[in-house]
Amino acid sequence: MPIKQLSAVLLSVLSLSIVHAQGTIATFQQTIGSNTYTIAGADPANGVTTTLPTVLVPVTLSFETKQIAGKPFLMDASADVPRVLASPVFSKFAFGPTNTTQYGDALLRTTFPRSAGWHTLLARPEIKPITLSIPAGYGYILTSKKSGTAFAVVDVEFLQKAIFKQLPRQDGKLIIALTHNTTFYADGDATECCSWGTHGVDTATGNSFVLGSYLHAAPAVVEDKDVQPLTQQLAEFLNDPLHDPLFHGNRRLPHPGNTFPGWLRLASVNGGDQGRCGGTGVATQYFLLEPTNTNSKNNIPASKPFAAGAYHLQTAALLPWYTGPSAPFGTTYSFPDTTALPEPSKPCPTRSGGDFVEPSTTQRPNAIALPAQPNGHKLIGYWAGYSRAESILPLRQISPQWDVVIVAFATPDKNAPEGTMQFHTPAGLDTAQFKADIAFLKSQGKKVMISLGGGGQHFTLADPNRVPNYVSSVIKIVSDYGFDGIDIDFESPSLSIDPGDTDFKHPTTPSIVNLIGALRQLHDHFGTGFMISLVPEGTQIPAGYPSYGGQFGSYLAITYAIRDILSFIDVQDYNTPPLQGLDGEIYQPGSVDYHAAMTELLLHGFNVGGDPKHFFPPLPANQVAVGFLTGDTTPAIVSQSMDYIITGKAPAETTYKLRNSTGYPGMIGAMFWTLDYDHRANYLFSNEVGPLLHDYKPAK
Secondary structure: OHHHHHHHHHEEEEEEEEEEEOOOOEEEEEOOOOOOOEOOOOOHOOEEEEOEEEEEEEEEEEEEEEEEEEEEEEOHHHHHHHHHOOOOOOOOOOOOOOEOOOOOHHHHHHHOOOOOOOOEEEEOOOOOOEEEEEOOOOOEEEEEEOOOOEEEEEEEHHHHHHHHHOOOOOOOOEEEEEEOEEEOOOOOOOOOEEOOOEEEEEEOOOOOOEEEEEEEOOOOOOOOOEEHHHHHHHHHHHHHHOOOOOOOOOOOOOOOOOOOEEOOOOOOOHHHHOOEEEEEEEEEEOOOOOOOOOOOOOOOOOOOOEEEOOOEEEEEEEEHHHHHHOOOOOOOOOEEEOOOOOOOOOOOOOOOOOOOOOOOOOOOOOOOOOOOOOOOOOEEEEEOEEEEEOOOOOHHOOOOOEEEEEEEEEEEEOOOOOOOOEEOOOOOHHHHHHHHHHHHHHHHOOEEEEEOOOOOOOOOOOHHHHHHHHHHHHHHHHHOOOOOEEEOOOOOOOOOEEOOOOOOOOOOOOOOOOHHHHHHHHHHHHOOEEEEEEOOEEOOOOHOOOEEEOEEEEOOHHHHHOOOOEEEEEOOOOOOEEEOOOOOOOOOOHHHHHHHHHHHHHHEEEEEOOOOOOEEOOOOHHHHHEEEHHHHHHHHHHHHHHHHHHHHHOOOOOOOOOOOOOOOOHHHOOEOHHHHHHHOOOOOOOOHHHHHHHHOOOOO
């Protein structure tokens, strides 16, 4: 619906009285058209001042897997308390000639500009410090060798639950939990990173709360400053006080709290982790990013700050940005930088399944032919087959540049004995023709594999009785379709290292031990030509460098145990949080630096968990590839990364220095999710990256 028409629909406004729904602070409701929104504080129509009693909770995080002089590393927010109290969170600042007040109050008064005498203030808080232990698998520390400064990455749901085990219900009060130099990941999965915190109602206690970080002496990779993270979460709480961070319903359905039509992120900023569509709530769905955030996928949140004296504040979208202009809302859409969002949000277009590709206005180019003589480098692509039946890409129509095609996915069969895998020809395709296409690709010298698992599929071989079902079902799939081998894509939480399992060379976690045994059985059954590849997430291999346990490093034991029968490993450099390179510096996903640093961990070897007693030996270069997401990178980034890793020639502005200055000429090449996208995007990647890889001198 066009914006002008939408605005006309939203003209009818009705204010309701204060209600005490979930949560421990006063809220009021505002009805606009047919939608009702809950906002923190008292109804502006009453023109009164509401002061919210506040509890400020500085949190000390104690990391078990990071030891300093034999003691856990502490990330302590206690020293940040005076800074927060002096900031516009609690102290007055002149946001305008008639708006000298706290940040939150000024934000609400800008939302309701006609409400003279109306204020929503935070009282000077009680201070209640707490200490929480972060066990293996729930967070890790990144330290910059150059500056000596540290930064934490923590499971936000684990932390919320741990905080409120120590803080019972605080009737009538707002809890502000404060961490130091910490970013967070969602859903217990560190590939779903990063946010500055969370907010809303804790369902276990009913407490209204804000959880955010204070940034002080953070590593240079962190762009935001001081109270920017905290003001972001405070702004979102005031606009949506009934948000439930632990809600795990259908992502396509509205979450508790205020909801809006799906909104489009700004064309001027990076798509971020949600892509171009931001969500249906206040801020984005996973990471509570503002429309003004500019960070790339899986990067630490970043946005242009608003300077308030010595402090830096988050510019947040106001409610009229989501709803469109209507009385009593004004026509200001962002605060405190009122120019950041000059117009209301635009609706997010609906689209069918499959990777979204902007329609091309140019003539479709031809796929570039493959050279006659192979040189050992490979272009590896996943064939997803996701789309309407009439638009599924037939296997035999892929670009000839692809050397290895991995069909996705064989999945757990929930209607069969546990451990059983299943694969069915995608709907709309003829099984006989599909098998013929596989045979055709193989006749062209290509390898065709079947991927087992996939994102969102929970599968484990924790029970050894499941192994025979797993092995026999995989043998049947491979034999029926004529696949050359299998690709293991068991993502978090399918593989998780058990507590006490600290040595990747001698694993004790049943799901890992049994999977290793099953892979060897499959290899023994099919023989030496049978291919096995691993496609771990960033948490499952390179995250094992700073921390080992839980999801972190969960593929290391498997990789080490089957290195003699492993065809290749290609880490998903797109499903990954910020991590550390061998140079001791922190790198964020999406850059040449990141791809080079993470890949060299496998090519050079590294101390698992930072412990020299647990050194993961380097893999042969011809067993290592790099994984890219087609919709989240560019051919230039991929080509520069390949050229740097293979030849050692660093592109301009690269800061990571390879330990092996001449590169790794035998490194296989690049993997892409998906080759379907590449086809629809006019061979965007295969026509550039394929010839680059195939033109290198044969690896010795």
